[in-house]
Amino acid sequence: MTQSKKKIIDIIAGTRPNFVKIASLFNQINIISKIKKKYEFRLIHTGQHYDKMLSDTFFQELRIPKPNFSLNVGSGSHAFQTANIMKKYEKIILKKPPNLCIVVGDVNSTIACAISAKKLGIKVAHIEAGLRSGDISMPEEINRILTDSITDYFFTTSKLANMNLLKNGIKKKNIFFVGNTMIDTLKNNLNKLKKPSLWETNSLEVKSYYLLTLHRPSNVDDIKNLKKIISIIKKFKNEKFIFPVHPRTKKKLNQIRNFDKNLIISKPLSYFNFNYLLKNAKGIITDSGGITEEATFFKVPCFTMRENTERPETINVGSNVLIGNNYNLLKRSINEVNNNRWKKSKVPEKWDGKTAYRILNIIDKII
Numbered sequence: 001m002t003q004s005k006k007k008i009i010d011i012i013a014g015t016r017p018n019f020v021k022i023a024s025l026f027n028q029i030n031i032i033s034k035i036k037k038k039y040e041f042r043l044i045h046t047g048q049h050y051d052k053m054l055s056d057t058f059f060q061e062l063r064i065p066k067p068n069f070s071l072n073v074g075s076g077s078h079a080f081q082t083a084n085i086m087k088k089y090e091k092i093i094l095k096k097p098p099n100l101c102i103v104v105g106d107v108n109s110t111i112a113c114a115i116s117a118k119k120l121g122i123k124v125a126h127i128e129a130g131l132r133s134g135d136i137s138m139p140e141e142i143n144r145i146l147t148d149s150i151t152d153y154f155f156t157t158s159k160l161a162n163m164n165l166l167k168n169g170i171k172k173k174n175i176f177f178v179g180n181t182m183i184d185t186l187k188n189n190l191n192k193l194k195k196p197s198l199w200e201t202n203s204l205e206v207k208s209y210y211l212l213t214l215h216r217p218s219n220v221d222d223i224k225n226l227k228k229i230i231s232i233i234k235k236f237k238n239e240k241f242i243f244p245v246h247p248r249t250k251k252k253l254n255q256i257r258n259f260d261k262n263l264i265i266s267k268p269l270s271y272f273n274f275n276y277l278l279k280n281a282k283g284i285i286t287d288s289g290g291i292t293e294e295a296t297f298f299k300v301p302c303f304t305m306r307e308n309t310e311r312p313e314t315i316n317v318g319s320n321v322l323i324g325n326n327y328n329l330l331k332r333s334i335n336e337v338n339n340n341r342w343k344k345s346k347v348p349e350k351w352d353g354k355t356a357y358r359i360l361n362i363i364d365k366i367i
């Protein structure tokens with residue numbers, strides 16, 4: 001088959017969690033020879049995340065190919081980011097339209113490219129479709145609802161996500177419960193996880209410390225919340241808390257001084273370093289969605305600093321609990337882990353490392 005007869009599939013990625021999700025797709029594209037022969041994959045990097053530690057490092061470690069197109073959109077308001085990605089991706093489609101546009105997750109890059117594609121008559125596939133937190137004040141929830149309302153093929157991480165889609169009137173034949181591409185990537189890279197340099201400098205040992213990640217506007221934009229979480233950590237003088245800081249959080253953190261020695265602040269970590277720390281942590285305090293899934297996979301106790309989650313299986317089946325802004329519950333939860341009383345958990349159905357394989361085989365049948 002000649003190059004020109006190949007069908008074109010665009011894969012969109014813009015932020016750190018997107019890169020983790022698409023890595024397993026590219027890994028499988030290289031393995032399944034019939035897929036490689038029949039399709040031309042174009043990777044579109046929107047540039048929503050552009051810092052070395054949020055972008056380049058992930059491409060290198062996870063062996064993601066160089067993007068075919070870099071939109072370099074950068075930071076800005078939601079409307080600015082979304083509109084600029086839409087305009088730039090539209091130009092690419094008009095020049096050479098793809099047969100399918102694959103978007104992942106719930107970030108501004110996801111909805112922007114879905115709209116540009118759909119309005120030009122291109123079919124859209126959404127990986128991680130059907131997740132709902134029920135909290136419309138979150139920008140990600142708006143992105144999820146809008147993306148799913150114009151998606152053609154829905155790939156889901158849980159049966160609950162299937163139910164959410166069915167409730168919204170999506171036809172069953174277009175919903176595919178395939179599992180979790182983020183867990184594929186984790187399984188593929190387990191033997192490459194490595195100690196960050198802060199391991200030695202802080203004399204860390206396996207299961208001797210907690211991890212902390214915060215980046216949601218609701219936790220970090222209001223400095224009072226950030227201060228409160230830090231004040232709880234202060235109370236656990238004998239515990240170490242490792243805090244790799246997201247750029248959004250750094251801006252606020254710079255306004256707080258007088259951290260105690262038990263709070264170890266670091267720049268964002270690479271994938272291999274971060275997941276080494278997660279796997280070996282006593283527990284993690286986080287407001288990320290993806291990290292609750294990775295903690296569930298590792299069966300590491302996870303305290304989510306949010307009132308709700310779009311990933312309820314991490315609570316029903318996994319190692320996660322919702323803390324919200326109940327700081328007493330956070331204290332109690334840390335004590336429970338210290339006393340070895342955390343709940344027993346399991347890895348959810350189909351989080352088995354074969355999700356990207358399932359997705360590509362389904363796509364091969366439908367387009």
Ligand code: UD1
Pocket residue numbers: 015016017048049050051054075076106107108109139140215246247248
């Ligand atoms: C975005 C996603 C969020 C996801 C998170 C993962 C949306 C609406 N939000 O949030 O769902 O969980 O990514 O990290 O899409 N910045 C840098 N360097 C970068 C990127 C951003 O310094 O490479 C700074 C900018 O000043 C920017 C701020 O971080 O204003 C926030 O970045 P932005 O892309 O707006 O959203 P995130 O908070 O990263």
